[in-house]
Amino acid sequence: MNGNLLTISQLSRGEIEEVLDVTDTMVEVSSRRIPKVPALRGRTVVSMFYEDSTRTRLSFESAAKRLSADVMSFSVASSSTRKGESLRDTVATLEAMGVDAFVVRHRSSGVPAMVARWSTAAVVNAGDGWHAHPTQALLDAYTIRSHFGSAEGLRVGIIGDILHSRVARSLMVVLERLGAEVTLVAPPTLLPPSTDAWRVGVSHDLDSVIGGFDVVYALRMQRERMTEAHLPSLREYTECYGLTPRRAAELSERAVIMHPGPMNRGVEISEALADSPRSLVTDQVANGVAVRMAVLYLLLGPGREALGEELSGAREST
Numbered sequence: 001m002n003g004n005l006l007t008i009s010q011l012s013r014g015e016i017e018e019v020l021d022v023t024d025t026m027v028e029v030s031s032r033r034i035p036k037v038p039a040l041r042g043r044t045v046v047s048m049f050y051e052d053s054t055r056t057r058l059s060f061e062s063a064a065k066r067l068s069a070d071v072m073s074f075s076v077a078s079s080s081t082r083k084g085e086s087l088r089d090t091v092a093t094l095e096a097m098g099v100d101a102f103v104v105r106h107r108s109s110g111v112p113a114m115v116a117r118w119s120t121a122a123v124v125n126a127g128d129g130w131h132a133h134p135t136q137a138l139l140d141a142y143t144i145r146s147h148f149g150s151a152e153g154l155r156v157g158i159i160g161d162i163l164h165s166r167v168a169r170s171l172m173v174v175l176e177r178l179g180a181e182v183t184l185v186a187p188p189t190l191l192p193p194s195t196d197a198w199r200v201g202v203s204h205d206l207d208s209v210i211g212g213f214d215v216v217y218a219l220r221m222q223r224e225r226m227t228e229a230h231l232p233s234l235r236e237y238t239e240c241y242g243l244t245p246r247r248a249a250e251l252s253e254r255a256v257i258m259h260p261g262p263m264n265r266g267v268e269i270s271e272a273l274a275d276s277p278r279s280l281v282t283d284q285v286a287n288g289v290a291v292r293m294a295v296l297y298l299l300l301g302p303g304r305e306a307l308g309e310e311l312s313g314a315r316e317s318t
């Protein structure tokens with residue numbers, strides 16, 4: 001991973017598969033009576049979130065603790081950022097305390113890369129602006145691989161607010177690298193001006209394409225990032241692009257539903273579908289911890305070769 005995980009684009013197919021393979025081991029660790037191993041003992045991970053989060057922040061902190069790393073949690077609301085301390089000074093301050101990895105979320109694209117330039121510690125992008133959310137993409141890829149055996153040849157529809165979505169930008173790259181066929185489904189106003197550089201299909205008509213998907217991935221409507229009126233109304237959006245029981249009836253028998261969370265129930269996904277047997281949403285959350293354990297281990301641990309020894313010795317003692 002070259003010392004940092006800033007985007008999915010930096011990873012080859014082989015590197016993505018390595019993360020997913022190490023995740024298999026971390027799922028096994030997480031299933032133990034005491035889901036804790038000493039692999040990162042003596043290492044310190046700081047979660048540095050300048051934007052709200054439930055899943056990403058808590059799963060990174062849980063992942064680090066399961067690997068026995070020390071965890072520091074930085075929160076803007078209760079930090080000296082509120083007294084005007086700059087991001088650069090904050091990074092230098094935390095680094096002086098002895099940090100091995102920064103897990104960074106920020107509303108502005110490029111901030112994790114900037115932190116990586118300022119610091120010698122590893123940096124993991126936990127979501128930056130509209131740009132990238134690489135660990136979300138890895139956990140989604142892992143969830144798809146666990147369910148179907150492989151992403152190769154699967155037809156995946158990513159539906160909704162593509163324009164503002166770092167999840168979509170990272171997910172389409174990881175899926176393309178793993179051999180899936182991606183179609184973006186959205187109104188023209190919720191797509192970027194051009195998608196020519198992306199190896200994806202595009203549709204504006206969900207009803208005409210939904211029956212062909214193996215995975216239907218609904219995106220959150222990111223109202224907090226919208227600076228103009230992109231839609232006539234949310235009701236109209238739900239009418240045309242929402243995952244509803246009527247649309248679920250058109251899905252193929254083996255199709256599954258995914259969502260990165262947090263869900264706007266009743267907007268992009270109905271209550272009934274969010275909780276239906278087709279929904280992999282809770283698997284995504286559970287896999288998020290194991291994927292983040294794998295990422296932290298690959299960045300900070302003694303290497304993949306030592307994985308068996310690191311984790312099996314601990315198993316005997318638990």
Ligand code: CP
Pocket residue numbers: 052053054055056057127136260261262
């Ligand atoms: N999917 C995701 O990033 O969720 P959080 O904003 O809760 O971290």
